[in-house]
Structure formats: structure tokens, C-alpha cells
């Protein structure tokens with residue numbers, strides 16, 4: 456039988472496609488290597504520097520922060536979300552009877568199989584500013600979350616460029632106004648730029664670079680997870696299995712207890728997504744003496760543990776984006 460060259464090409468391409476397709480689901484470690492202590496440190500020493508003046512919502516320091524985030528995405532050729540003004544979602548807030556102009560920042564790595572479905576990774580870009588000449592640098596709160604998002608974005612972009620991009624899209628959302636009462640995320644969920652029904656999960660990072668001095672066990676390899684089982688047991692199981700497979704952190708759910716007096720579940724941006732029935736995980740190191748003080752500085756960050764926790768979020772996003780079936784809400788079962 457005559458074997459046409461075009462048929463051969465088709466078969467060859469099919470094999471290559473299957474090869475990359477299978478690899479895409481199995482090779483995150485190669486890309487996680489790009490998440491390094493050194494790069495996190497370099498980024499955070501800038502993001503939490505005095506030049507950013509504490510990043511209070513609407514101030515010059517906050518504008519410097521959003522410009523910094525945007526230029527990172529531009530430099531790494533990571534696209535803005537459609538509907539933004541060149542990565543920014545500008546809006547007005549009324550704070551103490553004054554109108555403030557501020558913005559969220561959004562970038563996206565499109566999925567190659569189900570681009571309409573997406574995982575939202577978030578952190579708050581603002582902090583509490585400069586109080587009487589004392590700058591609150593907010594290295595842990597939430598400089599750590601922002602530089603983690605940037606490093607995760609770089610890792611997914613490397614995967615994408617080498618033909619192993621995620622099946623579903625990954626959205627990087629840096630939120631303003633968190634310290635004023637979760638206002639950037641509140642605005643975002645009321646004015647979403649992508650349909651909220653297609654949001655698979657929100658992984659929100661707020662403070663992951665320090666250790667909780669209250670822990671008797673001084674092993675730094677821990678993290679508090681909050682919210683993971685509340686809306687989707689699937690999310691909880693994926694998160695737990697991912698950690699066991701790749702990062703082996705000790706996951707502490709004590710702040711996830713329904714009657715926890717700290718009420719952390721309600722105190723960062725993921726809560727606005729949970730209110731819209733989007734499954735969330737809040738990644739958190741606990742509070743410390745430098746919380747909301749000028750002493751929350753970049754030199755106090757444990758970069759070893761920041762890198763490991765960042766990798767946990769990266770691997771979890773990878774699993775959620777590449778698994779065959781979208782995770783289900785509990786009531787869908």
C-alpha cells in the first residue's frame with residue numbers, strides 16, 4: 456500500500472503531541488527549579504525597600520509597586536488579562552471621605568487545552584504605608600506573597616515556552632486595598648474580567664516568609680492552610696497529595712477550625728472568592744512580633760522556607776491546572 460508522506464507526518468506529529476501531552480502532566484519539578492531563594496530575595500529586597508514607602512493604597516508607593524509588578528510580567532513576556540488597561544484594573548475607592556484612585560494588577564498564562572477554565576493565584580500588593588516617617592516595608596505582609604507569585608509565573612512561563620504549558624489557564628492577581636478591608640478583591644469579584652463560573656480555585660498567599668514564634672516545634676518546614684476543605688473536598692485532597700509528593704511540609708490546619716478565635720478565614724482576599732462559591736486555599740505562616748510594624752523587613756525573611764512554600768503553591772496550581780477533571784464543589788457530589 457502506498458504510504459503518503461503527509462500521512463507519515465500526521466502520525467509523527469501525533470506521537471510528538473502525545474509525548475508532550477503526557478510529559479506536560481508529569482514534569483513540574485523541572486520548572487519548579489526556577490523558583491530559587493536567590494531570586495525571591497532579590498525581588499523582595501526591591502519590593503519591600505524604602506523606595507516603595509510602605510505601599511499604602513492610592514499613594515505614590517503603591518503606584519511604584521504596581522509599575523514594578525507590571526514590568527516583571529512585561530519582561531517575562533507574560534500577557535495581561537484581556538480587559539485590563541495594560542495589566543491594570545483601575546478603580547476608585549472612597550476612604551475617609553476622600554476619593555482614591557487605585558488598581559489591581561492581572562497577568563495570565565493561557566491554558567492549551569481548556570483555556571476558559573483558570574486557577575487564580577493572588578496576593579495583596581498594598582501595605583499600611585508610612586506612619587510619621589516610619590516606613591512599614593511589609594516584607595512578609597505581603598511582599599512574600601507578591602514575589603512568590605512572580606516566581607510561580609516565571610516557572611509556568613518556562614513550561615509554556617517549552618511546550619509544557621498548563622491545560623487550564625493560570626491568572627496572577629495582585630490585589631490593592633487589602634489592608635483597608637479586602638477592598639481590591641471585593642471590587643474584583645463584583646467586576647470580574649473573566650467569568651467567575653470558570654474559576655476552578657483561588658490560591659491566596661498572604662505572609663509566607665516568616666516563622667511563627669508561638670510554635671513549640673521549631674522546625675521551619677510547616678505552613679498553615681486555611682479553607683481548603685470548606686467548599687471542595689477535591690481541592691483539599693489535591694492540595695494534601697501534592698504536598699506529600701513534592702514538598703513534604705508539615706501542614707497545620709489549626710487556623711482552619713470553624714471556631715478559631717482569630718477568624719483568619721475571613722481576613723484576607725480569598726474570602727471574597729469563597730463568598731462567590733469559588734474554592735479557596737489561604738497560605739499563611741502565622742503572625743509574629745513584626746506584624747504591621749516597621750520591623751517587617753526583608754532581612755528577617757527565611758528565604759529557604761519562602762522558596763519551599765512558594766513551590767507548594769506552584770505544584771498545587773500545576774495539579775489543578777493539568778488534572779483531567781475539574782475539581783468539584785462539595786454539593787456537586
Ligand SMILES: [Zn+2]
Pocket residue numbers: 579596597633661662
Ligand atoms: Zn496581609
